[in-house]
Amino acid sequence: MNDLDFGTRNKRGDFRPRDAIGLPPFVSSSHRRSWANWFMDLLWPWNAVIIGISVFWWFVVVPDFETMKTFEFGWIARLFVAKWVALFLWMGVFEWRLYVQKKQDRRFKYNAKFPAEQPSDYFWFKSQNIDNFLRSMFVSVPICVAFEVVIFWAFANGHAQWVDASSWQVYLALIVFFTGAFHESYFFFAHWAMHWKPFYDWCHTIHHNSINPSPWTSMSNHPVESALQFAPAFLYLLVPATPFLAMHHLNFVAFSALIGHIGFDKIELGESRAIDSDNLSHYLHHKHFEVNYCDNGVMPWDRWFGSFHDGTAEGDRLMGERHQRKVEKMNAGKST
Numbered sequence: 380m381n382d383l384d385f386g387t388r389n390k391r392g393d394f395r396p397r398d399a400i401g402l403p404p405f406v407s408s409s410h411r412r413s414w415a416n417w418f419m420d421l422l423w424p425w426n427a428v429i430i431g432i433s434v435f436w437w438f439v440v441v442p443d444f445e446t447m448k449t450f451e452f453g454w455i456a457r458l459f460v461a462k463w464v465a466l467f468l469w470m471g472v473f474e475w476r477l478y479v480q481k482k483q484d485r486r487f488k489y490n491a492k493f494p495a496e497q498p499s500d501y502f503w504f505k506s507q508n509i510d511n512f513l514r515s516m517f518v519s520v521p522i523c524v525a526f527e528v529v530i531f532w533a534f535a536n537g538h539a540q541w542v543d544a545s546s547w548q549v550y551l552a553l554i555v556f557f558t559g560a561f562h563e564s565y566f567f568f569a570h571w572a573m574h575w576k577p578f579y580d581w582c583h584t585i586h587h588n589s590i591n592p593s594p595w596t597s598m599s600n601h602p603v604e605s606a607l608q609f610a611p612a613f614l615y616l617l618v619p620a621t622p623f624l625a626m627h628h629l630n631f632v633a634f635s636a637l638i639g640h641i642g643f644d645k646i647e648l649g650e651s652r653a654i655d656s657d658n659l660s661h662y663l664h665h666k667h668f669e670v671n672y673c674d675n676g677v678m679p680w681d682r683w684f685g686s687f688h689d690g691t692a693e694g695d696r697l698m699g700e701r702h703q704r705k706v707e708k709m710n711a712g713k714s715t
């Protein structure tokens with residue numbers, strides 16, 4: 380495919396899509412999506428795929444709740460190995476195809492360089508790929524599984540209000556449908572807090588070392604950041620729920636992290652077909668730091684709080700103006 384039919388390339392070769400990032404229908408903007416599109420975005424394709432993973436998990440991977448009444452090596456190891464392998468394949472397939480095999484070369488790639496071309500002292504072994512892989516797979520995945528283990532144990536022992544799914548169908552279905560919007564809303568505020576300088580320097584800087592993210596960057600975090608991201612799953616111990624909801628929430632956070640870190644605007648599926656990867660918003664966050672604290676624009680929190688960048692030259696201009704105002708405010712503060 381010719382990516383220049385869909386956008387432009389600067390002197391360095393970085394790709395920029397022509398279309399602005401769309402906003403939800405309840406925001407005043409010429410780039411707002413229709414209600415039908417927005418509802419579709421809440422489900423398709425990512426949430427639907429992750430719901431499929433969660434259903435598989437529930438019926439194939441999750442051990443019997445009688446067994447999970449006590450902490451035992453066997454069932455905990457089963458959950459760990461399953462999650463590790465699934466996330467390894469999930470991120471690894473994209474990494475392999477786009478960054479190792481380079482199946483579509485640099486077409487649709489936001490940053491013309493590949494991380495392997497940019498060794499840096501910021502990373503373990505000077506390699507972004509090794510650093511991000513180890514942090515994602517050996518820091519964040521164990522935290523996700525540890526939370527899953529505690530939550531399943533709590534449900535197994537009656538420390539939660541486990542409702543009968545057949546009587547609560549609509550309630551449960553709505554929560555699953557809006558899991559992405561809930562995560563996005565929580566993540567906006569948690570992420571914003573992580574950009575408070577002391578918190579950033581201590582914790583979030585590890586994720587931001589990867590200015591040019593790739594799939595292995597998805598969960599390359601300080602352990603506190605990963606714990607913060609997965610923590611809302613514990614809310615399902617406090618409200619009427621089923622363990623499926625908590626498990627799906629953990630799966631959503633873990634699997635959807637990939638979306639913002641693919642690094643390509645479209646993934647080619649052949650000579651003339653491609654799917655949108657929906658990751659421009661978070662790519663811009665890695666590039667510019669103080670924009671787009673939400674992951675993918677399903678919720679308009681950045682727009683409401685003045686940190687939105689829609690990916691266009693106009694977005695650059697507005698970001699420049701915000702930066703200028705900030706500098707002027709800081710200088711005024713120093714001179715008084």
Ligand SMILES: [Zn+2]
Pocket residue numbers: 586592639640661665
């Ligand atoms: Zn990121």
Ligand SMILES: [Zn+2]
Pocket residue numbers: 570574583587664668
């Ligand atoms: Zn950040």
